[in-house]
Amino acid sequence: MDILLLILGIAGLLVGLAGAILPLPGPPLSFVGLLCLHFSSYAEFGQITLYTLGFITLVVAVLDYYVPIWGVKKFGGTNYGAWGSTIGLLLGFFVIPALGIFLGAFLGALIGELIGRMAFDKALKAALGSFLGFITGIFMKVVLCLVMIGYAIAAFL
Secondary structure, three states: OHHHHHHHHHHHHHHHHHHOOOOOOHHHHHHHHHHHHHOOOOOOOOHHHHHHHHHHHHHHHHHHHHHHHHHHHHOOOOHHHHHHHHHHHHHHHHHOHHHHHHHHHHHHHHHHHHHOOOOHHHHHHHHHHHHHHHHHHHHHHHHHHHHHHHHHHHHHO
8 A cells, every 4th residue: 555655656646747737737736746756664754844835725726716717807807808817728728738838827817918909019918918917827836836845755765
């Protein structure tokens, strides 16, 4: 059982890091990986560490949904841009997996705002806001996943 928890823990941390960029729940997967390691005999984390990382994971997971929306709204966008960004991200992931999520989020927001009859210059500004919110969300998730990986590596040393 220990070997299985070790494998699941490492897989969770690595898939979580990939999920911080891809449309997967990255930080929650990394946190589950950390918990798997904690319940194995290979690593042990303090309760304060686990509760703190769990709380931060929850906060980042919630912010991951709201930061792109905030970016759209802050730059003058509407729900058309928010929906367009989300749809573009998902389509972009399947069309051009690596670059498509970034390009899709931007173009989706732009097209969404244009469908909503916004002037091109304002739609472009809203799309930029969506893109910046998307990048900010990715940055938060990657940093958190790397912190959890760092804790896991430190526990093995």
